Amino acid sequence: MGFRKLNNQKIVLTGASSGIGRSMAAQLVRQGNHVLAVARRENRLAALQSELETASGSLSYLAVDVTSAGDRNLVSDWVVQNWDGELDVLINNAGIGSIGPFSESDESTLRNVMEVNFFAAVELIRDSLRHLRQSKSPVVCNIASVLGHTAMPSKSEYCASKFAMHGFSDALRIELKGEGVDVVLVSPSTTRSEFFESVLSGASQQDKGMSADIVGALAIRAIEKRKREVLLSWGGKCLVLADRILPGVVSKLLIRWYRRQCRAVTGIEG
Numbered sequence: 001m002g003f004r005k006l007n008n009q010k011i012v013l014t015g016a017s018s019g020i021g022r023s024m025a026a027q028l029v030r031q032g033n034h035v036l037a038v039a040r041r042e043n044r045l046a047a048l049q050s051e052l053e054t055a056s057g058s059l060s061y062l063a064v065d066v067t068s069a070g071d072r073n074l075v076s077d078w079v080v081q082n083w084d085g086e087l088d089v090l091i092n093n094a095g096i097g098s099i100g101p102f103s104e105s106d107e108s109t110l111r112n113v114m115e116v117n118f119f120a121a122v123e124l125i126r127d128s129l130r131h132l133r134q135s136k137s138p139v140v141c142n143i144a145s146v147l148g149h150t151a152m153p154s155k156s157e158y159c160a161s162k163f164a165m166h167g168f169s170d171a172l173r174i175e176l177k178g179e180g181v182d183v184v185l186v187s188p189s190t191t192r193s194e195f196f197e198s199v200l201s202g203a204s205q206q207d208k209g210m211s212a213d214i215v216g217a218l219a220i221r222a223i224e225k226r227k228r229e230v231l232l233s234w235g236g237k238c239l240v241l242a243d244r245i246l247p248g249v250v251s252k253l254l255i256r257w258y259r260r261q262c263r264a265v266t267g268i269e270g
């Protein structure tokens with residue numbers, strides 16, 4: 001199967017109110033697609049819609065919380081009412097993080113991270129399968145992370161959610177192959193967005209990393225090139241490769257790095 005040009009496609013995209021999702025929505029609509037943008041902040045979604053008024057595609061939006069089953073049903077109902085139940089692309093991008101040692105975190109933080117990053121996305125896929133099956137060239141694209149391939153200290157809950165998404169996507173890809181539904185796993189490295197301001201604990205500013213526009217463009221490219229999975233930065237690729245080939249060495253380096261971080265923050269040996 002060759003290149004799949006994303007044009008005039010019906011696309012549901014979660015987490016479209018900021019960062020990578022917002023950028024993907026804008027690029028997809030400018031490319032002539034019809035996007036249903038999903039996130040909680042209605043004012044942001046409305047502003048994006050006005051910004052894209054003259055673009056060749058169209059942007060509609062639903063201000064919903066993806067962790068609510070009732071809200072996810074609204075997405076499905078919208079697809080039935082507006083697109084006759086047909087969906088070409090589902091992009092699960094909505095995500096949150098938490099930063100800090102596991103021993104200082106709590107159950108509700110872990111559950112929140114898993115609800116948004118994993119359970120909501122997976123259940124949205126379950127709800128969407130009947131719609132995707134009506135498309136000629138259906139795709140599920142899950143935005144994971146390099147931290148869904150190689151684990152980092154202070155991000156155990158986030159890593160758990162993204163490793164879960166990685167494993168789930170690999171299994172689903174095989175299951176849906178026979179039906180022609182592609183499953184693409186996109187794994188960005190650090191990206192400049194609002195992500196680090198909205199993490200459940202350890203919120204911070206982040207001015208390093210790739211731009212959300214470049215990450216969005218590479219994710220769209222991965223769908224168009226029918227990739228199974230993509231790691232978006234060279235640093236991410238090298239880290240994941242090193243972790244596969246020399247897991248003991250990478251682990252030792254990370255332990256040393258984490259000790260230095262702990263000493264810098266507390267003055268106490270980590």
Ligand SMILES: NC(=O)c1ccc[n+]([C@@H]2O[C@H](COP(=O)([O-])OP(=O)(O)OC[C@H]3O[C@@H](n4cnc5c(N)ncnc54)[C@H](OP(=O)(O)O)[C@@H]3O)[C@@H](O)[C@H]2O)c1
Binds near residue numbers: 196
């Ligand atoms: N930034 C990075 O360094 C980085 C690196 C690797 C992977 N990623 C992944 O990339 C994806 C996008 O992150 P980003 O960097 O663009 O962060 P972001 O700017 O914080 O965007 C996150 C999006 O998710 C939405 N969202 C969060 N919880 C939601 C909920 N319960 N229901 C509906 N929408 C929800 C937010 O919208 P509302 O708040 O309006 O609901 C927002 O639109 C995430 O899956 C993240 O894990 C990010």
